[in-house]
Amino acid sequence: MALSIDGFVRCNLLKDFDGALVKYEQALDANPSDSLAWLFKSMLHAFKGENDRSVPALQQALNLSPFDPNRYFFDSLAASVHLSAANYGMAIDYAKRSLRSNCTHVSTHRALTIALVLAGQVEQARDSAARLMKLDPSLTVYWLFAAFTGRANLVLGQDFAYALREAGIPI
Numbered sequence: 001m002a003l004s005i006d007g008f009v010r011c012n013l014l015k016d017f018d019g020a021l022v023k024y025e026q027a028l029d030a031n032p033s034d035s036l037a038w039l040f041k042s043m044l045h046a047f048k049g050e051n052d053r054s055v056p057a058l059q060q061a062l063n064l065s066p067f068d069p070n071r072y073f074f075d076s077l078a079a080s081v082h083l084s085a086a087n088y089g090m091a092i093d094y095a096k097r098s099l100r101s102n103c104t105h106v107s108t109h110r111a112l113t114i115a116l117v118l119a120g121q122v123e124q125a126r127d128s129a130a131r132l133m134k135l136d137p138s139l140t141v142y143w144l145f146a147a148f149t150g151r152a153n154l155v156l157g158q159d160f161a162y163a164l165r166e167a168g169i170p171i
Helices: 002-012 017-030 035-049 050-066 071-084 088-101 106-117 122-135 142-150 156-169
Strands: none
Touching: 002 035, 002 050, 017 035, 035 050, 035 088, 050 071, 071 088, 071 106, 071 142, 088 106, 106 122, 122 156, 142 156
């Protein structure tokens, strides 16, 4: 678990994708059934636009942890992985499943809002954005785009920023 968390910090805070991948691989060498390492590895691949790797790693994580007490978190990241892979219907389904278990998880609301816009469901996305803004009133499109700075897939950040803007999130 320590290796998985180390990789998570390297990936999400330090934007050190190579170092994160090393830590995830070390975690999986030590325990091939580490569902968290598989989950975080799937997000790393999604950040890099490596959908051929992100979706299988995600499926492995979900298969290894079908009854995890934090399943909402797995479903939330599953929504994000599928969103990155342009599987908008799957992203919407996983986000809704996550929100049924934890209706205050802000990043899940972001993923749902973005997926709804990109799936062409703009009115539903605006409703989702309103719920999101109640939970995170300081959220702006600029914040999301800035969060993507340093990630390998800047185009994805632009698409997500566009979707949030279309849903009514302030710039």
